[in-house]
Amino acid sequence: MKILVISKRRLYTGFIIIVMLCAGILLWRSLAKSTLWYTNENEPIRNVDPESNKFAITCNVDWGNEVIPDILKTLEEENVKITFFVTGRWASNNPEILKEIYSHGHEIGNHGYSHKMHSKIDRETNRMEIKKTEEVIESILGIKTHYFAPPSGDFNELTLEVAQELGYKTILWSVDTIDWKEGSTAQVILDRVLKKPHKGGILLMHPKPETAKALPVIIKNIKKENIQLGTVSDLLN
Incomplete structure (x- = not known):
């Protein structure tokens, strides 16, 4: 027993x-x-927790002035705020459009000054591209940017180190419209975006006419998934 x-x-x-x-x-x-994206502060952020009910939309701007009003109108109608990553040269040449974007409550990010490939330039040029853009945006809007999106998603370790030294988180994407590519009609863009997982993700787009056409449908469909659309800050916070 x-x-x-x-x-x-x-x-x-x-x-x-x-x-x-x-x-x-x-x-x-x-x-x-x-907390995967926190494990290495010096790694670019492509997405967060895949169980998150948040999804960020980003728009990289170095051209496309004629399309921006249509994008802003759609975002206003859908009550969605996004992050616009702007180059310093574009901001310098288009301060009123930048003010208009910001006045709608959208977040402004740093896209480098002259759209250089950051993996191909030295430390000082990396620093200048980011810092000069920061200064231009601050002179126009009175705010400091905190997120850096390298042009074409091109970076190396040096780029990440410099961005971190300047107080930036480097942002990439998990869903790409590839709207710059020839043949990217609104339907093609929709097919690319809607077939990808959205929870905790980041969408990359540009101010292209076909993207502006696709945007209302993209937003409506992702909202149907009970996912909150917002800025990079909304996603990370």
């Missing part, structure tokens, strides 16, 4: 240990997944 009691106790203790180990592993995996 004594042996039986001891055996039962051992079985019970072993069962408890296994349950606790399993719970610990599940908790660790959950925390690791939800």
Whole structure:
């Protein structure tokens, strides 16, 4: 009888240990997944927790002035705020359009000054491209930018180091419209965007006419997934 009691106790203790180990592993995996983008501060951010009900929209601007009003109109009608990453040279040449974007409540990010490939330039030029853009935007809007989107998504370790030294998080994307490519009609853009997972993701687009046509449908469809659309800050916070 004594042996039986001891055996039962051992079985019970072993069962408890296994349950606790399993719970610990599940908790660790959950925390690791939800904080993945924090694990290395010097890595670019493409998305966050895939279980998040948030989705950021970004628009990189170095041209496309004639399309921006249509994009702003759609965003206003859908009550969606997004992040516009602007180059310094564009901001310098188009201060009134930049003010208009900002006046609608949209977030402004740094897209480098002259759309250089940042993996191909030295430390000082990397720094100048980001810092000069920051100064131009601040002189127009009175705000400091905190997010940097390298042109064409081109970067290397040096780019990331410089951006971090200047107080920036480097932002990329998980869903790409590829709207700059020839043959990218509104329908093609829709097919590219809507077939991708959206939870915790970041959409990249540009002020292209076909993108402006596709945007209302993109927003409506993602909203149907009960996903909140917003800026990069909305997503990361």
